[in-house]
Amino acid sequence: IALACDYRIAVEDARLGFPEVMLGLHPGLGGTVRLPRLINPLEAMTMMLTGRNVRAARARSLGLVDAVVPFLAGRMRSEAAKAAPEAHYPAPYALIDLFEQHGGDKRAMLEAEKRSFARLMVTPTAQNLIRVFFLREQMKKLAGSGNKVRHVHVIGAGAMGGDIAAWCAWHGFSVTLADMKPEPIAQAIARAADLFKKIGHRSIDTRDALDRLTPDLDGAGVRSADLIIEAVPETLELKRKVYAATQTKMKPDALLATNTSSIPLQELRFGLRRPDHFVGLHFFNPVSRMQLVEVVSHEEVAPDALAKARAFIGRIDRLPAPVKSAPGFLVNRALTPYMLEALLMLNEGYKRETIDAAAESFGMPMGPIELADTVGLDICLHVAETLKTALERPMPDVSQALRGKVELGHLGRKSGRGFYEWRYGKAVKDRDAPKPTEEMPDRLILPMLDVTVACLREGVVADEDTVDAAMIFATGFAPFRGGPMHYARTRRAGNIRAELERLAQRYGERFRPDTGWDRLT
Incomplete structure (x- = not known):
């Protein structure tokens, strides 16, 4: 049958031959015809004889396989390991095991599939990824329906503005x-x-889509947007x-x-004629890949303006x-x-790849230096300097290495x-x-968890x-961990607070846990 195919592919350890002569026969089913036509006739006869x-x-x-x-x-x-380590995502490897062990036996495969599926269902990874699925559905419902926006005018054609405009046009x-x-603009x-x-x-x-995206050097589009x-x-x-210049x-x-x-x-709404129609729409870079947009409210914004903004975000599939x-x-x-903690580690002598590997071992898609x-x-x-000035709690110092890179124009991926x-x-x-080291993931991840607890305590976000x-x-x-708050509860808030206290004693007040942990414990 293989000789009758257009192409033949062999795995590395395969052995191919025609053993019929050892049984007192010669190849049949057209084998004596196809093999000499496929490869050198002398080589073909040698194999068959x-x-x-x-x-x-x-x-x-020989040309027997392609x-x-x-x-x-x-x-x-x-x-699979390149995209999903087995320790974090066991399902792909369980599927490969099924294929390898039972791929040729339908009945055995069906029985093994039941046992494998049942084992996976009760793993923390499966439970947390199911949770993530429902979190996505909840956020889709927040968008609502009834989008009323037809014309979008974007001011600023830089990396973010240009990409927001393109995504909307698409x-x-x-x-x-x-x-x-x-x-x-060009x-x-x-x-x-x-x-x-x-x-x-x-x-x-x-x-x-390109027809819908109009260059507007004079800014005339604002009038009909x-x-x-x-x-x-x-x-x-x-x-x-x-x-x-715009609001008039x-x-x-x-x-x-x-x-x-x-x-x-x-600070931005000062002097606006209609602060009730002013909202924040914080997109993330790259716009075409990042699924979330923060819809930012303030005390004077109207509820219908927020609803209109959320409906628009849902309409652009975010x-x-x-x-x-x-x-x-x-x-x-x-x-x-x-x-910032990653940059402090860099100053301590750790290699950038080692720091990123620490975060990736926790399950982050990329490490903080690469991010x-x-x-x-x-x-x-800019964000680090703004937050260090605006927030009352201690934060890591802004790295001189970071300032130096910016001064030289070495801005990361966008500058090469x-x-x-x-x-x-x-x-x-x-x-x-x-x-x-074993401690490095906690030095990176736990301050992030501490901030989310602070944001809950301050009411920046409504719920976990x-x-x-x-x-x-x-x-x-790390989706397989179910989110930072879910991870905190799984690991137990008291344990995380104790580890933050230990890190604070060793590295300084920036690790001192927020008072919001009291509510969780």
């Missing part, structure tokens, strides 16, 4: 993109075209100037939104996380001590160089870096489910 086997590599050189591949189960395990909105200079349109080609399946969809998204650099004075041209019922990542809305205005909101406030490079070191520096060198969109890493969903969908916080 002797009955000897040949290894896969020899069969490949390719030799590693044993499939081993190859599948190695590929999802059917008429979008005008404004900036002070034509070059950023670059944003080029990035949009590349994105549409990647995520679209038909050229007509790319064309239509239902939603204006400000995405200019993180400077309070600049943002206020944009609002002053807006439609009376239009919504004004800021994409600020750290500035409290109480998950809205309601948060109250505070320095850094939730996600950036939680990430900042995580990244800082991905977000942009200039943004990280940061703490890592970046090639073809990936960080270049030393594979021989030392392994992390919102915290868990926001951190999973915005930062990739």
